[in-house]
Amino acid sequence: MSDKGRFGIHGGQYISETLMNELIKLEEAYEHYKNDPEFNAELQKLLNEYAGRPSLLYYAEKMTKDLGGAKIYLKREDLNHTGSHKINNVLGQALLAKKMGKTRLIAETGAGQHGVATATAAALLGMECEIFMGKEDTERQALNVYRMELLGAKVNAVTTGTMTLKDAVNDAMREWSNRVEDTHYCLGSVMGPHPFPTIVRDFQSVISKEARAQILEAEGKLPAAVIACVGGGSNAMGAFYNFIPDKEVELIGCEAGGRGVDTPETAATIATGSLGIFHGMKSYFCQDKYGQIAPVYSISAGLDYPGIGPEHAYLHDIGRAKYVPITDEEAVNAFEYLSRTEGIIPAIESAHAVAQAMKIAKDYPKDSSIIICVSGRGDKDVAAIARYRGVDLHD
């Protein structure tokens, strides 16, 4: 086992030989540009002037009073251009790809947020763009498909397997191995083969870099806990990263429990998965006793993934972060709660983190604080929530 790109026993580069040299070139380019002042200035300019960073850290006063415990702060990644944290990573990778001489971006997407962000960056930087999305997700998130097409991207509906996020990753990998010369695979989460988990984490760590300074400014001390939803885990990794050395800050990742972790209709990897090798990495995966990847389920297309990024698996192993499952029902309740209480409609993914805060806030003293990463906005989910509640929306 090579120690390259390892987080404890997790990570690595379990990928076809055809892609190995491309990953090595990507790593070399990243190692060079991450220390290049010109690259960083260019990226910072895009983040500030195009994506709208820094994002707000909003004190949710009504929610705080209602829950009766720790002060609740919301890290408003939903206010970024394109409506989620995905743009942080995409702008970084797209700029890197451009420096590498690539002219085309491909990406997988679940809920469509990463696909929209990638299509946006491609439009801005004048690159060709092709998105792979499970057919089931193209139906659940039809609006996002049209958004991507508006932005000039081609959207491929993936009809293999469970027709969701993992199948979209499979097809994006297949396409990349077919065409590496001019194409960068803009992976959307802290997963896949090295160097992706590190690159994506670094580009997303802006979330905790800002949040840490913002909470110190507002409260004069660190938060008691940081809570974020976890599918592959990019917003959570970004929200946790700069707090990892602050041992007193609890880090809580919220997995998609689906219809419950005691049912097969779940995507909670830490709660129900086991160690495996898939999508280029060693980590925890939902799988059967023969190592066949399980057909997972969640109401949230963005968390509907049978694995978790290798650095999260490591944080779990060493006990630095805790991972808890949140059911569909809890997430939908939290979706409605935040909408009514604070006038903020969160993505159904982010609502998983809100649900955990609703459960635990009262256990913390009133002079402590909790940061919830609101990773995206919920406009895309309104129709699905209506369906969940049995409301028939006519267009």
Next chain:
Amino acid sequence: MKHLLNNKISKAFDTSNKKAFIGFLTAGDPDADSSVKFILEMAKAGCDLIEIGIPFSDPTAEGVVIQEANIRSLSNGMTTDGVFDIVRRVRQESDIPLCFMTYANPVFHYGYDEFFSKCEELGVDGIIVPDMPFEEKEEMEGPANAHNVAVISMVSPTSEDRIKNIARQADGFIYVVSSMGVTGVRNEIKTDLDSIIAHIREVTDTPCAIGFGISTPEQAKEMASKSDGAIVGSAIVRIIEKYGKEAAPYLYDYIKSMKDSVASVN
């Protein structure tokens, strides 16, 4: 190259200087009984080595034809233990060299030591794992070699300066990937395979077989003339897809024509 005990792979490349023909099928497609019959028929028709695919839910290196074979096999209930049972039945009638072809996770999850000890017991000579590249193969190769199973290395059109390192440590044979992308039938193979093979030859005499995209006797002959053999997967799986349980005679005819073509190369 290490020398594994009683490993039959070298036999596949040592039939009085004739080139090798290697055939692939997915175990359990459409069912276990058919797989046993097909493997024996393929051996009879002239395959020098047979690659048996252990189905995986997410075969990321495969094109549509083999992806669908994986789905057919798994949805008919095939498991890793079921594949071992297929090999056990084949071994009662044939000592043809056999390799498994699968993905890292089914082997890892079974337990490397337990998996390769079964391979040794049943006489499986090698394993091809497309998501276990040079940098990572050590964790699998240790237990595999301890049970006299070769981990087959792959070289691809993008391997460039990696070719020599891969070739130096290769066991059994070297799987030269003819084209970019995934498995599947191709009309044309454009990679400069002569140069890849020449780089390999500078550092090792381990046999090289070319696979990915080969379906016609003409292609097989051309690939065999550049190397030590040709590997065919998707074209065989397509016959199984088309004829289902009745595929045996069609497999025989196809493989015989391919083997004859490969064998005509000196």
